Amino acid sequence: MDALQQEILEMGARARQAALALGNLTREEKDAILHSMADALLAREAEIVEANALDLAAAEANGLSAAMIDRLRLDGKRIAAIADGIRQVADLPDPVGETLDDWTRPNGMRIVKKRVPIGVIGIIYESRPNVTSDAAVLCFKSGNATILRGGKEAIHSNGAIADALDTGGRKVGMPEGAIQLIRTTDRSTVQHLAQMDQYLDLIIPRGGKGLIETVVSLARMPVIKHYDGICHTYVDKAADLEMAKAIVINAKTQKPSVCNALETLLVHRDVADAFYADAGRALLDQGVTLRGDAAMREVLSGEKVEEATEDDWVTEYLDLILAVKTVISVDEAIDHINTYGSRHSDCVVTEDAGTAERFLNQVDSAAVFWNTSTRFSDGEEFGFGAEIGISTDKLHARGPMALPELTSYKYLISGDGQIK
Numbered sequence: 001m002d003a004l005q006q007e008i009l010e011m012g013a014r015a016r017q018a019a020l021a022l023g024n025l026t027r028e029e030k031d032a033i034l035h036s037m038a039d040a041l042l043a044r045e046a047e048i049v050e051a052n053a054l055d056l057a058a059a060e061a062n063g064l065s066a067a068m069i070d071r072l073r074l075d076g077k078r079i080a081a082i083a084d085g086i087r088q089v090a091d092l093p094d095p096v097g098e099t100l101d102d103w104t105r106p107n108g109m110r111i112v113k114k115r116v117p118i119g120v121i122g123i124i125y126e127s128r129p130n131v132t133s134d135a136a137v138l139c140f141k142s143g144n145a146t147i148l149r150g151g152k153e154a155i156h157s158n159g160a161i162a163d164a165l166d167t168g169g170r171k172v173g174m175p176e177g178a179i180q181l182i183r184t185t186d187r188s189t190v191q192h193l194a195q196m197d198q199y200l201d202l203i204i205p206r207g208g209k210g211l212i213e214t215v216v217s218l219a220r221m222p223v224i225k226h227y228d229g230i231c232h233t234y235v236d237k238a239a240d241l242e243m244a245k246a247i248v249i250n251a252k253t254q255k256p257s258v259c260n261a262l263e264t265l266l267v268h269r270d271v272a273d274a275f276y277a278d279a280g281r282a283l284l285d286q287g288v289t290l291r292g293d294a295a296m297r298e299v300l301s302g303e304k305v306e307e308a309t310e311d312d313w314v315t316e317y318l319d320l321i322l323a324v325k326t327v328i329s330v331d332e333a334i335d336h337i338n339t340y341g342s343r344h345s346d347c348v349v350t351e352d353a354g355t356a357e358r359f360l361n362q363v364d365s366a367a368v369f370w371n372t373s374t375r376f377s378d379g380e381e382f383g384f385g386a387e388i389g390i391s392t393d394k395l396h397a398r399g400p401m402a403l404p405e406l407t408s409y410k411y412l413i414s415g416d417g418q419i420k
Contacts (some may be wrong), residue, residue, distance in 0.1 A: 012199030040168025229259030
């Protein structure tokens with residue numbers, strides 16, 4: 001065993017002890033610790049900005065894109081927003097200890113099903129330093145110890161944020177080891193973390209498909225993952241076309257680089273000509289590159305519309321590019337989504353309640369929308385307050401993951417001498 005693997009194992013052992021202590025904290029104690037973390041972040045603003053400057057300089061030297069550099073950047077306003085996010089988590093209801101069910105058997109034995117923390121959660125993520133705080137505080141509020149492994153792009157920023165959280169939290173009683181950050185970018189740490197099933201109960205990778213596939217192939221414990229966000233909107237023959245245009249433009253252009261942005265547009269042939277002539281040109285005016293089938297290209301023959309290929313149906317562009325297909329029915333739309341989609345978020349636009357019900361029930365995705373942009377597929381928009389990510393799995397969490405999804409449950413059985 002090398003020194004780095006030994007270090008990761010020692011972190012796991014500390015996290016396990018911290019998790020046992022966290023399970024005994026009251027909501028009031030946890031919330032006080034979270035508020036102290038927020039205070040510490042603000043108090044250490046200068047140190048965090050100084051550390052962030054090192055990451056920004058390295059990013060520029062390595063030729064990272066302007067968008068990536070902006071995601072890395074921290075200033076007083078963004079640090080204040082991170083601190084505010086911590087306070088918002090403190091204000092959320094504590095899921096730990098919630099009674100999920102309670103019943104008494106014929107023999108008088110009482111069984112209570114209660115929500116409990118998962119234990120120790122490993123989170124592997126890329127780029128954005130705010131994830132260090134988001135992930136740590138959500139896990140902490142739900143009673144879990146956390147081991148964080150961020151990307152090399154934000155190594156200094158992540159360390160400064162983690163130090164502030166640890167200092168602020170331990171000042172008012174946070175158990176040692178509750179929040180730990182792996183301080184090296186050595187790739188072997190991913191393998192060591194993913195195979196540490198004696199201490200880690202769950203691992204959550206947040207990042208590109210390559211990272212997620214690596215973690216899944218290595219992990220000895222359950223993995224909650226989010227693969228591609230290949231999101232669809234189907235414009236039905238009974239759609240309000242003005243509403244449909246607004247939804248499609250919002251879902252594609254409001255923030256194209258996120259997982260709940262629209263990637264494939266499906267349009268019923270009965271309204272295709274009118275919709276392509278209006279909404280298609282509007283999308284082009286917004287700078288969207290359209291990759292369409294023959295029906296769309298015929299309507300927009302005077303425009304620069306590329307021909308869609310089979311690969312376009314399975315591509316998450318995360319850019320101002322949109323694949324477009326004409327379908328003959330809601331059934332064809334459903335079949336296309338279930339064949340090519342990523343089980344993330346999909347939408348139907350229609351005034352026909354029966355068609356909507358068919359779509360909502362038969363599309364096999366974590367979130368299915370009716371007359372609403374897929375951009376609302378988000379924990380905060382759902383009223384959860386915050387999220388750890390969006391799961392495209394079915395077990396044990398699906399869709400936006402908030403505090404309840406960071407818990408498990410156990411059965412508490414009591415009796416008065418019953419024997420079998």
